[in-house]
Amino acid sequence: MGARKDLKRARNHSGLAGRAAVEVVRDEHGTVREARVAPLAARSPGADALRTPADIPFVNAAEAPEAVVLRRKEAGEWKPVTSAAFAREVTAAAKGLIAAGLEPGERVALMSRTRYEWEVLDFAIWAAGGQTVPIYATSSPEQIEWIVRDSGARTLIVETPENAEAAATGLAALPETERPRIRQIDAGAVLELAASGREVSDAEVTERRAALGPDTVATICYTSGTTGRPKGCVLTHGNLYAEAANTVELLHPLFKAVTGQTASTLLFLPLAHILGRALQISCLLARIEVGHCPSIKPDELRPELRSFRPSFVVGVPYLFEKIHDTGRATAEKIGRGASFDRADRIAIRFGEQHLARFLGRGTGPSLGLRIAHGLYDLLVYRRVRKELGGRLRYAISGGSPLDRNLSLFFYAAGIVIYEGYGLTETTAAATVTPPLRPRPGTVGTPVPGTAIRIADDGEVLIKGGIVFGTYWNNRAATDEVLDGDGWFATGDLGALDPDGYLTITGRKKDILVTKGGKNVSPAVLEDRLRSRSPVGQCVVIGDNRSYVAALITLEPESVAHWLSVRKLPADTPLSEVIRDPRIVEDVQKAVDYANEAVSRAESIRRFRLVEGEFTEENGLLTPSMKIKRKAVAAAYAREIEELYGV
Numbered sequence: 001m002g003a004r005k006d007l008k009r010a011r012n013h014s015g016l017a018g019r020a021a022v023e024v025v026r027d028e029h030g031t032v033r034e035a036r037v038a039p040l041a042a043r044s045p046g047a048d049a050l051r052t053p054a055d056i057p058f059v060n061a062a063e064a065p066e067a068v069v070l071r072r073k074e075a076g077e078w079k080p081v082t083s084a085a086f087a088r089e090v091t092a093a094a095k096g097l098i099a100a101g102l103e104p105g106e107r108v109a110l111m112s113r114t115r116y117e118w119e120v121l122d123f124a125i126w127a128a129g130g131q132t133v134p135i136y137a138t139s140s141p142e143q144i145e146w147i148v149r150d151s152g153a154r155t156l157i158v159e160t161p162e163n164a165e166a167a168a169t170g171l172a173a174l175p176e177t178e179r180p181r182i183r184q185i186d187a188g189a190v191l192e193l194a195a196s197g198r199e200v201s202d203a204e205v206t207e208r209r210a211a212l213g214p215d216t217v218a219t220i221c222y223t224s225g226t227t228g229r230p231k232g233c234v235l236t237h238g239n240l241y242a243e244a245a246n247t248v249e250l251l252h253p254l255f256k257a258v259t260g261q262t263a264s265t266l267l268f269l270p271l272a273h274i275l276g277r278a279l280q281i282s283c284l285l286a287r288i289e290v291g292h293c294p295s296i297k298p299d300e301l302r303p304e305l306r307s308f309r310p311s312f313v314v315g316v317p318y319l320f321e322k323i324h325d326t327g328r329a330t331a332e333k334i335g336r337g338a339s340f341d342r343a344d345r346i347a348i349r350f351g352e353q354h355l356a357r358f359l360g361r362g363t364g365p366s367l368g369l370r371i372a373h374g375l376y377d378l379l380v381y382r383r384v385r386k387e388l389g390g391r392l393r394y395a396i397s398g399g400s401p402l403d404r405n406l407s408l409f410f411y412a413a414g415i416v417i418y419e420g421y422g423l424t425e426t427t428a429a430a431t432v433t434p435p436l437r438p439r440p441g442t443v444g445t446p447v448p449g450t451a452i453r454i455a456d457d458g459e460v461l462i463k464g465g466i467v468f469g470t471y472w473n474n475r476a477a478t479d480e481v482l483d484g485d486g487w488f489a490t491g492d493l494g495a496l497d498p499d500g501y502l503t504i505t506g507r508k509k510d511i512l513v514t515k516g517g518k519n520v521s522p523a524v525l526e527d528r529l530r531s532r533s534p535v536g537q538c539v540v541i542g543d544n545r546s547y548v549a550a551l552i553t554l555e556p557e558s559v560a561h562w563l564s565v566r567k568l569p570a571d572t573p574l575s576e577v578i579r580d581p582r583i584v585e586d587v588q589k590a591v592d593y594a595n596e597a598v599s600r601a602e603s604i605r606r607f608r609l610v611e612g613e614f615t616e617e618n619g620l621l622t623p624s625m626k627i628k629r630k631a632v633a634a635a636y637a638r639e640i641e642e643l644y645g646v
Contacts, residue, residue, distance in 0.1 A: 019250075020445070024500045032500065033496070034453045035446055035452050036451035037445060039465070041248075041449070052213065052214065052216065053237055053244065053285070054127055056281070057284065064287065065082060066084065068081065068082055069083050070289065071290070073291065073292075089120050089194075091124075091202060094128040094208075095194070096197035097125065097130065097193060099197040102125075102154075104129035106131070106154055107153040108157065109133040109135055110122065110125070110134055111136070111137055111156065111159065113137045113294035114294050115185075115292050117190050121157060126212070127209050129209070129212065132220075133147065133232075134222075135148075136270060140166065141167070143170075144156075144170040144171065148167075148170075148174075156180040157182075158183070158184050160184070161186065164182055164184050214237055215237075221235060231471045233274075233471060234468060235274075235427055239468060242464070242465030244281045244282040246465075248282050250432070251435050262289070263286070263289070264311050265288060265313055266291045267280060267290050267292050267314075269314065269316070272623065274422075274423075275428045275429070279314050291310075296316075299557075305387070306387070309390055310391065311391050311392065312394040312396070314398070316625065317403070317527070320397060320406055323388070327340060328344075331380070332561070333564070336379075339380070340380060343379065347373070347412035350369055350370075355411065380413075384413045393414075398428075400523070400626075402417065403528055421504060422447075422466075425481070426462050427467075430464075432444045432445070432447055439501050442497070443502050449465050450465075452500075454494060458508075459493060459508055462487070463485070467482075467486060468482075468488070470482075491507060493506045493511075506523045506524065510522055512540070514545060514546065514547065518601045520598075525598060528593055528597055529552070531593075532589070532590035532594075534562060534586055534587065534590075535554070536613055537614040538551065541633070541640060541643075546644070549605060549607060551608055551643075552587060553610055553614055554583070563577070574611050578609035591604050608643050618635075619631050620632050620635060
């Protein structure tokens with residue numbers, strides 16, 4: 001398929017592929033302790049026209065005014081937006097903000113799902129000299145109040161009436177003089193700003209942009225807050241440019257040369273999350289066509305993927321897990337569940353052997369395996385490609401580790417998934433799989449301009465132009481994670497291989513120590529569990545216990561499908577479903593699959609299916625879909641004690 005053929009053609013572009021050479025440093029035992037890659041782009045643009053990311057829309061408009069850089073959905077159709085048109089909208093909104101009294105360096109909070117107006121407003125805030133403070137659209141009144149109060153934002157732009165109501169509730173506790181003005185996108189905030197700013201000159205906007213530099217604060221992004229109140233991570237224009245420019249220089253020229261495609265992507269990650277935000281900036285910098293989708297829910301996202309037909313996407317493992325699960329559910333509905341399972345096994349074997357040949361480590365798939373792969377491409381894999389729009393050749397997965405077998409499945413289906421790793425404090429990706437050198441199971445090598453170091457206790461440390469400089473109003477927290485040499489302590493555990501590829505093995509603070517003294521990283525088990533239907537979310541437990549256990553929820557779509565296939569009433573209470581021996585048996589298969597990755601002492605001995613879901617709404621997940629372990633432990637304290645026979 002297309003992406004695998006691209007790998008073959010990559011050999012003709014070895015000069016492009018080899019630009020980001022990895023330098024590794026070994027300790028006295030020969031273990032790789034550090035990997036670094038020289039920058040492909042300077043920390044600051046340096047050119048007269050492009051000084052900071054705030055200038056990107058205007059440079060595009062000057063250099064390629066008719067280039068289509070965005071597509072906006074109107075009346076069910078994706079309408080093109082040119083560079084010139086986008087720059088005009090940004091300018092109009094910026095003038096409105098200036099007319100409303102926004103001063104240089106002042107903060108504007110932006111609370112909305114992913115949509116076209118988010119991008120207009122983000123660049124308009126910068127063009128007016130301001131700083132954007134993103135807030136998740138799902139945030140509670142208490143969370144809104146904390147972020148607005150802590151950041152000192154004087155303006156709050158929300159998306160919907162519901163957002164406005166939540167904000168008003170949360171901000172009611174603030175003194176009236178400290179409450180920001182609330183504007184609403186659905187009530188015409190962007191047009192309102194454009195109308196109110198007509199008397200402001202274009203020169204005023206240009207002057208404010210010119211005053212920005214690489215060390216100017218661009219945004220305060222609040223971390224997801226798994227263990228307490230979110231911290232405001234201060235990112236500069238230099239941080240954002242280092243991330244966007246280096247990832248674009250690494251990936252875009254080679255993919256464009258090898259595939260011959262015009263790159264396009266559908267952006268569905270929350271723009272309050274740094275990964276979605278960095279992707280937005282990178283694509284505009286490279287003039288890659290972007291559409292926006294407000295939801296990552298599979299049933300809502302799939303139609304948008306089919307209509308937009310992107311050439312690549314950036315997502316989280318949840319997306320790829322659910323596409324795989326949907327494929328199996330569809331096959332099972334028509335009596336071909338066993339056939340899909342065979343296709344899954346064939347894909348993993350084919351992907352493993354095909355990739356090994358490309359990397360010079362094997363002879364490739366046998367004739368029989370190639371024939372089987374061709375058959376299942378007709379029956380299964382092409383349907384997967386169709387679900388993703390039909391043009392997709394590449395995907396980038398981040399947020400948490402992607403199950404290796406799932407990566408191989410998509411590879412066999414003609415879609416290469418590259419993994420990346422990073423945090424808000426590193427302006428999104430600190431590592432990414434280098435172009436056309438996939439290595440499933442790792443999160444790639446350092447982004448150009450970045451160094452990765454493994455500390456003595458296994459913690460991953462990061463240094464480079466992408467690393468933040470401080471938490472907002474929180475020097476003590478900054479000093480805990482950032483040393484005097486600029487190394488940021490991530491809190492994650494990992495290892496570097498001889499080629500500088502990073503593997504994340506767990507979260508330092510999440511390590512469980514059983515009564516037998518065994519250290520267990522729950523992430524390895526949880527990531528594999530979630531990759532198998534009908535598992536929804538899960539939490540592995542066992543700290544100071546005699547064995548490892550797990551709390552597991554069921555994916556609602558999987559439950560509905562399970563009931564349908566067995567011709568059981570669709571309204572069967574979940575309390576009955578989780579006690580059904582047949583679904584317990586299905587979950588046991590997922591547990592067995594997870595246990596394959598660890599030793600017996602680390603394996604899950606018992607599990608408990610629990611009612612409900614772990615969601616942001618019930619306080620058990622963060623907006624970026626990270627589990628709040630303490631909250632889950634408190635909510636299911638009785639079930640945990642029962643797992644251990646107490």
